[in-house]
Amino acid sequence: MSEKLKVSLIQTTLIWENPEANLNAFDQKLKALYGKTDLVILPEMFTTGFSMKPKDLAHSYSIYDWFKDHAMAGDFAIYGSVMFVKDNGGYCNRGVFMKPDGDFTLYDKRHTFTLAGEHEVFDAGQKPVIATYKDWKFNLQICYDLRFPVFARNVQDYDVLLYVANWPVPRVNAWDALLKARAIENMAYCIGVNRVGTDGTGMDYSGHSQVYDVLGHELLDHPWETEDVKTVELDKENIHYNRNKLRFLEDRDGFTLA
Template identity: 70%
Template sequence: MKSKEDIRVSLIQTHLVWENPKANLVEFSRKLEQLYGITDLVILPEMFTTGFSMHPEELASDEKIYKHLKAHAKKGGFAIYGSVMFQEGNRYVNRGIFMRPNGTYTLYDKKHRFTLAGEQKVYDSGKQPVIADYLGWKFNLQICYDLRFPVFARNTQDYDVLIYVANWPVPRVNAWDALLKARAIENMCYAIGVNRTGVDGSGMDYNGHSQVYNVLGEESIEHPWENQNIKTVLLKKEHVLKLRSKLRFLEDRDPFTLI
């Protein structure tokens, strides 16, 4: 795949059908088909096949989900990133899948499990940040609760874009807005957050606020965005490189290593 200086990224902000993988896959297939040939990367919410459920038995995805995403990525000519509950052997993980149109993919298992909902009792934890290379860009793949832990997103890998997919509820959406913007500024990167809308099976309400922030923390989408819709944003590599060259803040990072 050739490098591109400018890439189009499409954010799908939508309701999820509670614990119904079949219905959600049908609906996302319809939405992905609308984007065939007109974008470079499509981002879906966290656990896009089920909603944020703690009941993976009989609901978790297996390797068939890779084939499903591969088919859309190939036909659409774009990459796809989103997370699903995934069964691997006798364990479950909240797995982010970055599928490229050529069928190669990068996997990221959510590191920080949301203890308030008991996620740590159900899903195993990922071990480290994961970078996906695509079209000459480096994407740091993260999931929801990871947003609260800035050290985990610390830009020591010279990545260009930080992605969070989420089921982040209304009562704490102000934190979502503030932290996503902060991650962009402190890491001198684009920060993208895709959150769901609607009400889940536990009665939790979600109002989206999906957003793309640039290196200076400026919004790319009119705020607040709370309805079901698809927004496409143009990312410019020159924006990142020019500001990092002019404002060399990343060179002043405090040295330390995660263990």
Template identity: 70%
Template sequence: MKGKNELRVSLIQTSLEWENPQANLAAFSDKFKQLKGKTDLVIIPEMFTTGFSMKPQGIASDEKIYTYLKTRAAEGNFAIYGSSMLKKSDGSFVNRGLFATPEGDLFIYDKRHTFTLAGEQKVYDKGGKPVMAEYLGWKFNLQICYDLRFPVYARNTQDYDVVIYVANWPVLRVNAWDALLKARAIENMAYSIGVNRVGTDGTGMNYNGHSQVYNILGKEMIDHPWETDGVKTVILKKSEIEKYREKLRFLGDRDAFTLDL
């Protein structure tokens, strides 16, 4: 696959129909059609089929969601990353990140840090190691929501280019979202992208988005704050990563240690 210096990335910040996969899939299909041929990567929120529900019985995705994302990616000629509640073959559930490419490749990441404040650990199995998706010569570290609070887990030991967080991050703690996304970019010398939802979910929790892209120096690439339903597209540059990593060799001074995952 030929690499690209400039990568167009589109963030879909939207409300979600509570525990209604059919409605959400239809809505995202329409949004994907509008981006056909206009971008290289589309990022959508956490649990994009249902909202952040702790009741997956009867509404969790199965492996048909793989086909849905691969098909939409092929139709639009762009990759897609988001997460969905998913029922595994043994009957257990996971919050599964899915990165689908138009060529039919699929990278799977199960959320490592389940959100104990909401009891997510009681419903969904937690994942293991981080997953790196490779596409168009770029390497993406796939993360989900609560993972953002754990910087060691995103530590850039694999020379990734972009760390992506998809989320249902509420208004109550959005200041932390803003600060931590920026920190992940600066400390890892990589682009940091966070895609959050807007609206109110079925539990009464409110969300105001603040989806954002930070460059390698921690500079915002989207006017802040972004709190409405919509799509924003930014251009990432591989040459910018290479330029600043060569000039500012902070990653070479990383402490050496391994994680017990």
């Protein structure tokens, strides 16, 4: 059992609709972390930016090999999302959680962002997904999922909520508030990794990637708005101690997702 876990957050600009250039850039960022961390988290659609044009840009199964090669070489797990073309020819915004042994867990974004027309281009996922690594349980989420607390409700006894995002400047206050709320209400670590820079539509992003503990305390300086990589250490004792002392989860309401 691993009681402590080093997690590295890559907050960076993304090159608009250019998978090759973005993969090359992340090659260097990931290589710099080899042997230094347990889990690396990348932004949403980290190979393209938040584009609604998946034709000729969406990845197929070969992208799993890219994740696997870095996870094995770096001896860490990786989580990030990409445009993905499905076997039926449809597209999804797919989160990939790859472990260093080559085992992986997939999560298709449940809440497609209607304001940008994502629901017209990408198929929505159907259910929450939990990934397990080093005896830690991770609830995999993507961007707009953050606005829907029922979908994140901790009924699976998970340890960490992971959000990867392209969350823009005009609504970054909601990003800050909701990440903190998800940590507090689920008594779990909550990690959000956002991008910085400007995308091809002119939308600006200011980052504010953050890690919250089970009581909503920030583990990184705030606000973090520059391109950088930061590493924090999570401790299971923070979860065990507070859940035993403050048994709020025992009073949660029951529900069934439609």
